[in-house]
Amino acid sequence: MRVTNTTGTAMQLDVVRFAYRKGREVLRIPNLTISAGERLFIFGPSGSGKTTLLGLLAGVLRAGSGAVTVLGRDLTAMKPAERDAFRGAHIGYIFQLFNLIPYLDVLDNIVLPCRLSAERRRRLNGASLEAAARRVAEHLGIGALMRENVARLSVGQQQRVAAARSLIGTPEIVIADEPTSSLDHDHREKFIELLFSECREAGSTLIFVSHDRTLMPLFDRCVSLPDINEAA
Amino acid sequence: MLLLSLAYQSLRHRKLTSALTVFSIALSVALLVGVELVRMGARESFSHTISQTDLIVGARGGSLQLLLYAVFRMGSATNNITYESYRQFAEHPAVEWTIPYSLGDSHRGFRVVGTTGDFYTRYRFRRDRRIEFTAGHAPENVFQVAIGSDVAAALGYRLGDAVTLTHGVSSGRGILDHEDRPFKICGILQRTATPVDRSLYVPLEGMEAMHLDWGDGAPPLPGEATPASKIHKEDMKIKQITAFLLRAKSRIDTLRLQREINTNEPEALMAVIPGVALGELWRTIGYAEDALAVVTVFVLVVGLLGMLVSLYTSLNERRREMAILRAIGAGPRNIVFLLVAESGLLALAGTVLGVALVYGLTWLSQPAVEHHFGLFLPVVAPTPTGWAYMSAVVVAGLLIGFVPAVKAYRNALADGLGIRL
Ligand SMILES: Nc1ncnc2c1ncn2[C@@H]1O[C@H](COP(=O)(O)OP(=O)(O)OP(=O)(O)O)[C@@H](O)[C@H]1O
Ligand SMILES: [Mg+2]
Numbered sequence: 331m332r333v334t335n336t337t338g339t340a341m342q343l344d345v346v347r348f349a350y351r352k353g354r355e356v357l358r359i360p361n362l363t364i365s366a367g368e369r370l371f372i373f374g375p376s377g378s379g380k381t382t383l384l385g386l387l388a389g390v391l392r393a394g395s396g397a398v399t400v401l402g403r404d405l406t407a408m409k410p411a412e413r414d415a416f417r418g419a420h421i422g423y424i425f426q427l428f429n430l431i432p433y434l435d436v437l438d439n440i441v442l443p444c445r446l447s448a449e450r451r452r453r454l455n456g457a458s459l460e461a462a463a464r465r466v467a468e469h470l471g472i473g474a475l476m477r478e479n480v481a482r483l484s485v486g487q488q489q490r491v492a493a494a495r496s497l498i499g500t501p502e503i504v505i506a507d508e509p510t511s512s513l514d515h516d517h518r519e520k521f522i523e524l525l526f527s528e529c530r531e532a533g534s535t536l537i538f539v540s541h542d543r544t545l546m547p548l549f550d551r552c553v554s555l556p557d558i559n560e561a562a
Numbered sequence: 563m564l565l566l567s568l569a570y571q572s573l574r575h576r577k578l579t580s581a582l583t584v585f586s587i588a589l590s591v592a593l594l595v596g597v598e599l600v601r602m603g604a605r606e607s608f609s610h611t612i613s614q615t616d617l618i619v620g621a622r623g624g625s626l627q628l629l630l631y632a633v634f635r636m637g638s639a640t641n642n643i644t645y646e647s648y649r650q651f652a653e654h655p656a657v658e659w660t661i662p663y664s665l666g667d668s669h670r671g672f673r674v675v676g677t678t679g680d681f682y683t684r685y686r687f688r689r690d691r692r693i694e695f696t697a698g699h700a701p702e703n704v705f706q707v708a709i710g711s712d713v714a715a716a717l718g719y720r721l722g723d724a725v726t727l728t729h730g731v732s733s734g735r736g737i738l739d740h741e742d743r744p745f746k747i748c749g750i751l752q753r754t755a756t757p758v759d760r761s762l763y764v765p766l767e768g769m770e771a772m773h774l775d776w777g778d779g780a781p782p783l784p785g786e787a788t789p790a791s792k793i794h795k796e797d798m799k800i801k802q803i804t805a806f807l808l809r810a811k812s813r814i815d816t817l818r819l820q821r822e823i824n825t826n827e828p829e830a831l832m833a834v835i836p837g838v839a840l841g842e843l844w845r846t847i848g849y850a851e852d853a854l855a856v857v858t859v860f861v862l863v864v865g866l867l868g869m870l871v872s873l874y875t876s877l878n879e880r881r882r883e884m885a886i887l888r889a890i891g892a893g894p895r896n897i898v899f900l901l902v903a904e905s906g907l908l909a910l911a912g913t914v915l916g917v918a919l920v921y922g923l924t925w926l927s928q929p930a931v932e933h934h935f936g937l938f939l940p941v942v943a944p945t946p947t948g949w950a951y952m953s954a955v956v957v958a959g960l961l962i963g964f965v966p967a968v969k970a971y972r973n974a975l976a977d978g979l980g981i982r983l
Contacts, residue, residue, distance in 0.1 A: 382980070390978050391978045410894070411893050414893035418890060423889035428882055430886070431886060446564060
């Protein structure tokens with residue numbers, strides 16, 4: 331079942347504060363609202379707290395105060411296990427680099443979220459895990475690599491496997507933390523286009539983080555983290 | 563299930579370290595279970611040093627002493643038994659057979675046992691093994707001797723060699739050698755891997771003949787001794803023996819006979835049940851096994867610590883893996899489970915391999931070990947202690963897995979999605 335949000339808001343932060351260590355506040359964000367289906371670009375210099383923000387949105391980190399509302403549910407009010415399950419079901423995540431579990435092959439890496447989350451599996455609408463994985467993989471141009479050892483892939487191929495993994499089971503939200511910074515310019519644009527078209531097809535909200543501002547024109551909306559972060 | 567299969571694949575990915583860890587645990591387990599097997603085998607072999615004998619009878623004294631001189635050929639009897647008393651019980655209606663022993667002489671450190679033909683036909687050890695010969699046959703006349711395999715090996719004797727027996731028990735050349743009456747080797751016993759191998763066996767009459775013309779424990783004066791050629795088996799009158807082994811017709815008879823012997827008048831006799839006496843003796847020397855067990859437990863602890871070290875050191879390299887799993891929806895608890903499952907699998911694999919190793923080795927080495935050490939290693943299902951050891955290893959493996967797992971849990975909470983390399 332898809333979580334419906336009548337408001338059209340996918341995510342919302344309200345007076346959120348976060349610190350890794352007491353007294354060293356990294357984030358203080360009065361408000362950030364992300365609409366459903368939006369393609370949002372967040373940028374900021376290294377160390378400005380981009381990854382930290384994504385951790386809050388994904389429910390890996392817990393805000394010290396304030397409300398983090400995702401798909402209509404307040405993550406700060408959930409139990410840790412609930413947050414993990416929620417993330418597994420509704421959010422796809424791509425890291426900057428080394429996204430893959432080294433001891434699993436391409437196919438097993440892609441289907442991992444569906445095996446971990448029953449709800450994510452249900453969203454395949456009856457398609458087998460493998461068929462679903464193949465479908466996304468074909469779209470991303472890695473259909474021929476399904477049984478490949480992930481250590482033997484090029485960086486660009488690895489990132490596409492990571493994208494396939496974040497997209498399988500059509501999660502409402504896809505979060506990408508600098509997924510293109512290790513790719514050259516041509517591959518970067520190609521990768522982003524593929525990501526866009528997949529997100530469009532699935533109706534997913536895309537939150538894309540980078541310090542590379544040349545990518546800005548491709549997105550619906552751009553936010554500078556230092557601008558919205560009062561702790562900066 | 564998913565996490566278990568992840569744990570398995572992760573271990574397979576790190577083949578070499580996993581294999582080494584499994585192997586080191588396997589060695590520890592093999593040692594632990596092996597020591598247990600040897601312990602069992604030793605106890606079993608020990609308690610079957612002598613079989614099918616229901617009572618060992620000697621002059622009244624310590625039961626341990628009786629066991630030692632009658633079975634283990636160690637120490638000596640303080641008193642003998644008259645031949646009449648022996649015959650009285652040998653002919654007892656409840657008695658199936660007896661084997662008399664006359665002890666007290668030696669040959670270059672090995673005990674000489676005077677006995678009858680019953681020894682060669684009735685004596686049993688290791689449940690149902692009997693005395694057999696590698697060469698020759700049982701003594702047939704007075705001055706023939708059959709020698710145990712250790713005696714033959716140590717002294718390099720062959721059939722037909724003549725040996726001189728020594729009065730009393732001493733090693734080397736005795737002061738009172740029965741030089742005038744040498745014995746001829748007529749048989750060499752097959753190895754039994756029991757104290758039987760360490761003796762020479764002469765007929766009771768031979769024992770008597772050696773001491774013919776002796777008075778008050780002193781040899782006859784030169785010239786007064788009857789020449790060996792004039793001594794005949796039929797003429798020898800046996801006056802006393804040292805001990806005898808007895809087989810009763812039934813179990814109930816055994817106890818009744820024991821009581822009867824112990825209360826015998828006027829000669830004070832004593833009968834002990836070999837199983838009971840052997841058990842007592844085993845308990846007194848049993849602390850050696852405990853020492854062995856302690857050492858093996860230490861070996862096991864070292865093996866498990868090795869696993870801890872290898873899991874713990876792999877943890878830093880795997881922080882990224884943990885972050886990926888978290889991003890996909892795995893919670894810190896899942897990560898704990900994953901690591902504990904890994905160590906559990908390692909411990910389980912190590913245990914299985916170790917047990918297979920020990921049983922394989924036991925099976926292969928069984929004949930050789932039995933031949934050389936007289937130790938019968940039974941290839942049987944593990945004892946309750948054995949099972950306890952095995953489950954303890956797996957449980958310890960799981961528990962040890964918690965150390966890196968808790969560390970990973972903390973990392974997982976602290977790192978968030980930022981991955982430090
Ligand atoms: N696990 C952690 N424990 C303590 N401090 C942390 C941790 N992760 C990040 N920080 C601190 O929080 C701040 C923000 O870090 P974060 O990783 O969010 O930055 P970022 O914008 O993603 O940087 P980059 O572009 O280099 O990835 C930094 O000052 C960093 O030192
Ligand atoms: Mg970052």
